[in-house]
Amino acid sequence: MKPFRLYNTLTRDYTEIHTPRVRIYMCGMTVQDSPHMGHVRTFLMGDMLRRALEFLGYEVLYVQNFTDIDDKIIQRARDEQLDWRQIADRYIQEYHQVRARMNFLPPYAEPRAALHIEEILALTRRLLDLGIAYSTPDGVFFSVDKFPSYGKLSGKKLDDLVAGARVEPSPHKRNPLDFALWKARKEGEPYWYAPFGEGRPGWHIECSAMSTHYLGQPFEIHAGGTDLIFPHHENEIAQSEAAHEHPFAQAWFHVEMMQLKGEKMSKSTGLFFRALDVLEQYPAPAVRLYLLQHHYRTPMDYTREGLEGATRAYGRLVRFLQAIPDFEGHHVTLLPDWMERFEEALRDDLNTPQAVGTMFALLNESYSRRQEGASLAREALTLQTMMQTLGITLPQDTGLSRLSEELLELLIHVRGELRKVRAFELADHIRDELGKRGIALEDTPEGTRWTWKQGA
Ligand SMILES: [Zn+2]
Structure with missing residues (x-):
């Protein structure tokens, strides 16, 4: 079996994954606003990377953080006259709704930066002790001149970086590229006690501290959007490698950005971009399918037509599977050639468009064989396995085990x-008790049907 290979931003080449255990750190949201479709694309690709590796037999430890203390969160709290923690909680909750709807597997850990101040202080302390960081009235800065390979991830020289950088000004910086590990306390802002002065953490150090805390150093894959390569990930590498003299992450997985094409930004396109609004309009599995049709390293034009096309394609898949009776019987086996093509695509730098293409090629072939009256149980089982691997659920996927479903039918x-024997009191009791558990019964001429209650 060929190993999984992944494009690595750091080496600008493919990295093969040989270890049975893969630790992944994904830079999560700064929780200052609602998750939008760009976020969804990045985190979906992280989730898909994890699912693909697990499907291929790797053991994955997946960590995705929340940046819950940040200038923009503080500003938002000020505007709304709320505590910064209320802003963070609100958008963490909203992210969790999106995560559940999009069927992202829950991470092994989902740390919040503000709950890891101790690790952040220890790392800052260490960089100060090593003489790589320096203390100023504005806070503690990392000295990029003390880390000779600074720029290796983004592939830029220090001079070019200075010219193009949007850096926070401070008269106390020794080099304009130096960045804050610890920001000195400002009036009206949240702060923590620290031996080097009250203040709050800089953004980059959070991820260095939390990733190493949960995954050790080095770990296998660091993930995030391409917009984080510089300065965020460059700075994470500098901090972590300067402090520990070990490599930080072996491979860097970066998801390209998503752009709105042909739609002007307006209130309505806003609704087309906020994740929960989109999930009101389109079935979540179809949204998932749409995003997976685009390779993670290709910038993606996000269009209504694309999303509608994916919704129709998803409908075809569902109708096919629903029309095959009881294909999960005991003697049904997967189609090995099709599965091999599918796995090969995932193994090759997470080529989800090709994996999706294989799934639909099988679907098309199965549709044509259906005309010939063939039994299609193997095709159906193979398609269902592919869908499950991609995290695409069927609409009638009830969330009940087969036994529970049988008992419910009983x-x-x-x-x-x-x-029939007019024992209505007991019959209504059954209906009410099911209702309390989120199950609605509908009596039709063809018999009683059950559905999940709206919002349950
Ligand atoms: Zn990060």
């Missing part, structure tokens, strides 16, 4: 019999 049948 209960519905008993209720029907009770109604």
